[in-house]
Amino acid sequence: MLYQLSYLPARPTIGRRGPTAERNDTNPAPRVNWPGSGSRYDGQTMTNATKSERAESLARSPDRPLLSVRDLRTHFPVRSGILQRITGWVKAVDGVSFDLSRGETLGLVGESGCGKTTVGRTILKLIPHTSGTVEFEGKNVFTAHGAALKALRRDMQIIFQDPAGSLNPRMRVGAIVGEPLVVHGLVKSRDELRQKTGELLVRCGMPKAAADRYPHEFSGGQRQRIGIARALALEPKFIVCDEPTSALDVSIQAQIINLLTDLQSEFGLSYLFISHDMAVIQHVCRNIAVMYQGKIVEHGEREQILERPQHRYTRSLLSAVPEPDPRTQKRRVIFEGGAM
């Protein structure tokens, strides 16, 4: 049985393909039909140079995963006393391994505090790792420096859970979205910057005029669209989506999910989609990794994880997904923790 996006009102229906339709890299997640969730942009956002560069890169290494994570560990020190001596370690990520193909969405699901965000941030080198390796297109992310690191930063982006906290309140939206273009020297003039930021905003369902306003003038969903436009600015290949919908009103969540799946089809993006909501994960991800206490306890195709969960923790997580039909009784599986 596949789970419905039960938090959505009854009105949306799964369009284009049914929820049980076979999915692959060229057959992305179905849209949730929702009034006003369509894209208002019909222009060209990705440059032809980027398209041909991606085609060449794909031809050179068709089978190699885009991202390869091996035995990744990130431990945080626990300090105490006046001298702030290290008295212990929080093993936030403790031996995580997975591969991500081009155009794929891997769902990383697990309870609060199990280490999902730490995995995403460590992969992007936003926080230091303890051990293990991360390779992006065969290049070691942790040993990259200078120009190589700058190139990797261009290809790997993140969308944050809290759109309000992730946008600088003192900067206008145009400056926020255009900042990566300026930092990477990808625009030659103010006019070009204004044109590109306008295109990005429109592609993400915002009016061009939003560029002149400040983040606090927008709703949560609109701010998330601004965050997505910023993440897209450098035409990345891979985006960590860290709970991109969990801070949003239920009616807005479907719009953001649809935007992300549309952008994936258009740009061939790969997502590491982090969430604690199994219903969202099953909707957007072809493969799912279940995380518990810093480790991946189960990893496989969506149908396998949802229909034949092997681990007790996965069964407990699935039993907690609310049923859209209140007449249906589901037996809760309580996972007491302990040995994995």
Ligand SMILES: Nc1ncnc2c1ncn2[C@@H]1O[C@H](COP(=O)(O)OP(=O)(O)OP(=O)(O)O)[C@@H](O)[C@H]1O
């Ligand atoms: N900078 C830090 N210093 C010390 N401990 C940290 C730090 N960042 C995270 N942790 C700890 O690491 C563990 C994993 O945190 P993380 O934010 O990755 O969890 P999560 O799965 O993303 O949770 P949530 O679903 O609530 O976002 C938690 O116990 C957290 O307290």
Ligand SMILES: [Mg+2]
């Ligand atoms: Mg988190």
